[in-house]
Amino acid sequence: MSGRTERTGRSAETREAIMAAAERLFAEHGLVAVSNRQISEAAGQGNVAAVGYHFGTKTDLVRAIMRRHGEATERIRQRMLDETGDSREVRDWVACLVRPTTEHLASLGVPSWYARFCAQVLTDPVLRVLVTDEALLREPLRQTLNGLGRCLGLLPDQVRAQRSPMARLLITHACAEQERALAESTAPPRTSWEDTADALTDAVTGLLLAPVTPRTPHHS
Numbered sequence: 001m002s003g004r005t006e007r008t009g010r011s012a013e014t015r016e017a018i019m020a021a022a023e024r025l026f027a028e029h030g031l032v033a034v035s036n037r038q039i040s041e042a043a044g045q046g047n048v049a050a051v052g053y054h055f056g057t058k059t060d061l062v063r064a065i066m067r068r069h070g071e072a073t074e075r076i077r078q079r080m081l082d083e084t085g086d087s088r089e090v091r092d093w094v095a096c097l098v099r100p101t102t103e104h105l106a107s108l109g110v111p112s113w114y115a116r117f118c119a120q121v122l123t124d125p126v127l128r129v130l131v132t133d134e135a136l137l138r139e140p141l142r143q144t145l146n147g148l149g150r151c152l153g154l155l156p157d158q159v160r161a162q163r164s165p166m167a168r169l170l171i172t173h174a175c176a177e178q179e180r181a182l183a184e185s186t187a188p189p190r191t192s193w194e195d196t197a198d199a200l201t202d203a204v205t206g207l208l209l210a211p212v213t214p215r216t217p218h219h220s
Helices: 002-029 036-042 050-055 058-084 090-107 114-122 125-135 139-151 157-183 193-209
Strands: none
Touching (some): 002 036, 002 114, 058 090, 058 139, 090 114, 090 193, 114 157, 157 193
8 A cells, every 4th residue: 555655646746747847848938849758858757758648648738737727726716706795896806817816826936937838828729728618617717707797797798708818818928927027037126926916907907998989880
């Protein structure tokens, strides 16, 4: 039994090492440019097939990384939801979108790679859909989007459909740039993830509530 426990522990450590190496390499070079062999070597694995053995495909590895961070982020979001209650303020619900991500990123220390990894995932059309669909299965995020939707009830459906991906891109890439600036020591003095959260919450709230240009009929 002790031997099996030891093997299980080693396997878990190997999986963690592979995910950490993959997250960094994907963040730095993009998903397409990084091979499983490079990930295995960066994780200190003598067996270049370690990624396939422990995760299967590259897609499975990406999803495992997203799931690990996603679980931590959703725990923060659930706490915020408990505090938000049945608020009718758009900004409160936007905060529930933004702050769990920035709080989790802050907990990773400097340097971290996850925000830049997420930005790379968004550039892959297949993985972007897979990751987005999986994220929407998480109950805290669903509750947040539902609460936000109730506050945006007067916004035309077409406008909401246009602005939602804009907001997602803004949050993802702003966090990636902040993470890069902190890692490279190019961020303005005393800039923090809390500052980023405030700025993003303001910006996304403004984006969602911006006036809608009236549509004029097209004449042939």
